[in-house]
Amino acid sequence: MIKYLSEYRDPVNAKKILAQIRKVVTRPWVIMEVCGGQTHAIVRSGMDQALPAEIDLVHGPGCPVCVTPLETIDRALAIAAKPEVIFCSFGDMLRVPGSGKDLLTVRSAGGDVRIVYSPLEALELARQNPERQVVFLAIGFETTAPGNAMAIVQAEREGLHNFSELACHVLVPPAITALLGSPENRVQGYLAAGHVCTVMGLTEYEEISRRYKVPIVATGLEPNDILEGLLMLVRQLEAGRFEVENQYKRSVRHQGNVLARQMVSEVFEVVDQKWRGIGELPASGLRIRQRFAVFDAARKFGCESLQVEESKICISGVVLQGLKKPGDCPAFGRECKPEHPLGATMVSGEGACSAYYKYKLPIILSV
Amino acid sequence: MNDKKNIMPHGQMSCPVPIMNHDTVQLAHGSGGKLSAELIDKMFLPRFDNEVLARMEDQAVLDWPGGRLAFTTDTFVVDPVFFPGGNIGDLAINGTVNDICMSGARPLFLSVAFIIEEGLPMETLHRILLSMEAAVREAGVKVVAGDTKVVPKGGCDKIFINTSGIGLVPAGIAMSAAALRPGDKVILSGTVADHGMAVMTSRESLSFQSDIKSDTASLHGLVEKMLRASPSIRAMRDPTRGGVAAILNEFAKSSATGIRISRDLVPVRSPVQAACELLGIDPLTVANEGKLVAVVEAGAAEVVLAAMREHPLGAEAVLIGEVVSDHPGMVTEETAFGGTLILDMPVGEQLPRIC
Structure with a gap:
């Protein structure tokens, strides 16, 4: 490799x-x-x-961890705290702050929160633990959607009704x-x-x-x-x-991966979607179709209506839109650090603020 | 001023809980990164403050009639208990032996304490003890004290082991992270991230197969060889939790110098690099259990390096960087593109990324 x-x-x-x-x-x-x-x-x-110097690179909204809206995180926190739930997530979602805390805090308070590397591992946990509810935090762009769709199709095929996904997919175009x-x-x-x-x-x-x-x-x-x-x-x-x-000819075909796209549209439907720091964009997200509602954790645990306000201090929204760079934020590297993030762009390894903090902090603070 | 003192409510006279970023202890507080440092600085050090502890070395070196003693303790809670290349038993012996060695001391005596979850198969315990026996023999130390506690199911995860150790520091050897000077060279004894990735890839949730093995080993022989080659070794540390990145940052902080390394020079085995790529983990932040980083006076670097390469545990030793007067307290790395980046202290738990 x-x-x-x-x-x-x-x-x-x-x-x-x-x-x-x-x-x-x-x-x-x-x-x-x-x-x-x-x-x-x-x-x-x-x-x-x-x-x-002529080339000014600005960083886009392409970090799924960063743009996952606050209410999805809060829903995740509420579901993960339930005693009957095994809550599964990709590793870097664990430190993303919701309104009050993050999944790591829920885990230290007794929540059964586990890091998995694929939704299929969550599916396996559901098979092994029929008495528990296994919930997978299904976030990401078009890249992770096919795998998450496949897990639901598989769960339906096997009748694994203790499996569900808290889905929050976003679309690039x-x-x-x-x-x-x-x-x-x-x-x-x-x-x-x-x-x-x-x-x-x-x-x-x-x-x-x-x-x-x-x-x-x-x-x-x-x-x-x-x-x-x-x-x-x-x-x-x-x-x-x-x-x-x-440029990426070794991987990208003009029509994309047709099977993967079919799988996605079988399970998900396109909806208006809130992006953390940006707001609601029309037809920019995916929701689990009604036909698969039993595998939709938001419906299953009745937390669809949860709404929350975002923090006023963090400028991650404008950073995500490429209007400002992380160093333009007065809180950057001061109140806001990876060990105590104010906004999600600082949390994920893929976030622009985290990348700048990790590799460029003193250069920015000395200016 | 006096009035103010008098009106202070009774409750404020007692010691408050130090202001931490978290109300409860998080797993990341035990990860060897920034949160571990915060826990030590704010919670532990103020309570046990003394001149020996304040040096913040991996072991305490104590003046004693008849010589100087190196004393250390470490607790092992690895999951899974058995992993490719070793198990919690040899890890517990080698870890403490290595912490003693890093002061230049010869390890002599260990204590071993077990916390065992009820229901652990005797066969498992026996296998662990057999590898501890072998590691003890290899390191030339004696286990002279021990303790066992058994806790109810769920009270711990299978088995936890604590080991403490004492060694004797030879006359003329005085290593300290505070002793680093600009111009000194940074030497790494071999490949990084083998242990951490061996453990991570053998966890049941990770279903990929690899031939990554832990590097767990006792470093006493290698250290002896290095000290015989040159007394000009400023400081040594074994990059366990937090990896090479964490100890380089500790070195820079303790000595108020800067450290600059070239990432391209750090050896990483190909399957380890592949696993790190897949999981989005920087090999420089991953734990090692049979490696050391030494900072050596520039003039002695070649001699020390040559001596290390004659020992099996130092065969792949390389010079990875140097101590500089720029950016005191900070570690930087040169990239292949010619850029300069900061190599920061890892923050907390290693969290594999989504894509």
Whole structure:
């Protein structure tokens, strides 16, 4: 596996691509990388320090942990505290603060909260513990939706009625559309998230690109993928082109993964969705269809109506929209740190504030 | 001023609970990262404050008639109890032996205390004891005291082991994290993250197969060889919980110097690197149980490195960085792209990421 990774991290290749970018770029461009994994690869590799000054990279809303709305976290906390429940989650959701506490606190107070690596593990727990209710916190973009859909289909097939999902899926294209439609938008080109495109394909992005006259490059998540994506994007921008191009050819097909998409639309329906820090975006989320209601934890545990207000201090919303950078927040690195996060962009390893805190804090605080 | 004192309500005269970020103890308080440090600084140190504890080394070095003693204690609660490459038994012996060795001391005597959950199969206990016996023999120490408690089912998870140890520091050896000077070299004895990833990938919830083995080993032989090669070793530590990142940060903090390393020079076995990639974990923050990091005067670095490489536990030893006068108290890493990043103290539990 490492062989396949080192190829895309090779510094010699990186320098070649960087040189090409320098040659092509003639004026300033504002570019957004949508995916949190890309943000991390950029900061972690030090690539942002090596790019020509003309390129202003802003970090997009592509961290599913960050944009999961407060009420979903609060619902998770309420369900996880129930004695009959085994609450399963991906690891990085455990530290995301809800209104008062996080899942780690619920666990230390006696809640049975477990880290799993796939919804299928939660399904296995449901098989092994028929007397308990096993709930999986099903969050993420289009990338995790197929697996979460499959778990529900499988649970129905096996009659595992003690399994359910607290689902809160978000979709990338409506978020990009919302950003592009905003009067404050300054982003001129997008690196689309390679993994999302692997599932969904490129057609949605072609529509956006045509409508807003904006170039989009489906890009992988390794440093040299991102550099190559940037090069393709800068070439388009400099030439005044706006097309959808595919840098991540080793994974992304034009039509996406058809089976995965079918599975998703069988189980989920598209709904208006609240994004933490951003607000409600039309048709930007997925909800479990009525036909699978018994596997919907929000319905099962009757916490659908729970509504909460977000904190006023945290600027994660504007960071997620690419309008400000983490260092612009007065609380950054002071009141707000990974061990005591005010907002979700500081919590997840994929969050922009966390990436800046981890690798750039003193540079920011000394300014 | 006096008036104010007089009107202070009675309740405020007693010691309040220190202000912590959490009302209850979290798992992360035991992870060796920032929250562990907070727990020690705010809760423990103020209660037991003395000049020996204040040095914050992995062991206490005590002046005693006839020489200097190194004294340490450690408790082992690993899950699962058996993992590829070892089990809680040899871990408990090697861990305490290594903490003693890191002061340059020769380990001599150990105590062993067990907390056992009722229902533990005798066969399991026996297997653990057999590997403890082997580890004791390997380290050349004697177990001279012990204790056993059995708790009701659920009172602990299978078996917890505490070991304490005493060693003798040879004359002329005085290592301390506070002694680091700019220009000193940082040496790592071999690959990182083997132990932590062996344990993590053998947990039942993680269903992937790998050939990752724990590196649990007693480092006394390697340390002896290093000390014979050169007395110019400033400080040594074994990067257990919190990994290399945590101890480098401790070094930088204790000595008020900066440390700069090149990540590319840190050896990581290929399957370990792959597991870290999959789970989104930085190998520099993962526990090791048979490795050490030494900070050595620049002039002695090559001699120490050569001596280490002659020992099986130091065969892959490498120079990974140096002590600098820039950014005191902070550790930085150079990336392959030529950028500079901060290598921070891990925050808490390692939380595998979603994507």
